[in-house]
Amino acid sequence: xxxxxxxxxxxxxxxxxxxxxxxxxxxxxxxxxxxxxxxxxxxxxxxxxxxxxxxxxxxxxxxxxxxxxxxxxxxxxxxxxxxxxxxxxxxxxxxxxxxxxxxxxxxxxxxxxxxxxxxxxxxxxxxxxxxxxxxxxxxxxxxxxxxxxxxxxxxxxxxxxxxxxx
Numbered sequence: 001x002x003x004x005x006x007x008x009x010x011x012x013x014x015x016x017x018x019x020x021x022x023x024x025x026x027x028x029x030x031x032x033x034x035x036x037x038x039x040x041x042x043x044x045x046x047x048x049x050x051x052x053x054x055x056x057x058x059x060x061x062x063x064x065x066x067x068x069x070x071x072x073x074x075x076x077x078x079x080x081x082x083x084x085x086x087x088x089x090x091x092x093x094x095x096x097x098x099x100x101x102x103x104x105x106x107x108x109x110x111x112x113x114x115x116x117x118x119x120x121x122x123x124x125x126x127x128x129x130x131x132x133x134x135x136x137x138x139x140x141x142x143x144x145x146x147x148x149x150x151x152x153x154x155x156x157x158x159x160x161x162x163x164x165x166x
Contacts, residue, residue: 016156022142026157031133057082057090066093066150071163075136079146091149094137136161 011029018024063079080092138157140149 018142018152020142022140022152024141024152024156025139026153027135027137028157029135032131056085060089063146066154068095068154068158068161070158070161073163077136079150081146084141088141089144091140091143091146091153092137093140093150093153094135096133096135098133099131 008029009032011027014026016024016026060081060083063081066077066079068075068077075095075097077093077095080094082090082092084090136157138153140152143149143152
């Protein structure tokens with residue numbers, strides 16, 4: 001997915017080719033209130049839908065989420081395992097946070113159309129308009145072990161993650 005296609009306010013995409021042959025595709029997107037209704041785009045797209053539909057990958061399993069602490073806040077990263085068209089495993093990690101959504105849906109936000117519809121209905125009923133949405137995500141190829149794939153993603157992307165106050 002590209003920044004203009006998602007309607008994100010800002011974003012960064014990177015690729016890291018490691019010496020051990022592993023490849024990490026990393027992305028961080030931001031939607032701010034100025035983006036209007038498109039802010040919920042952050043919430044809709046699940047790895048198995050986007051990577052499956054656009055890249056032909058097949059869902060292998062949904063693993064338990066990983067939790068990461070940033071400035072006293074716990075972020076929940078979904079862990080989706082997919083099989084690429086060449087047969088190799090790809091570990092996808094994605095965290096979506098939308099300001100104020102815990103008050104609407106509680107914990108365990110994964111995203112996808114079903115939860116988006118829930119969030120949309122509750123937001124309309126409560127006149128809720130989120131100030132921002134953020135997505136941090138990555139796909140790790142060439143590391144079949146799930147824990148080692150998480151470690152690679154975490155060390156490549158999450159070490160410098162902080163919250164800004166605006």
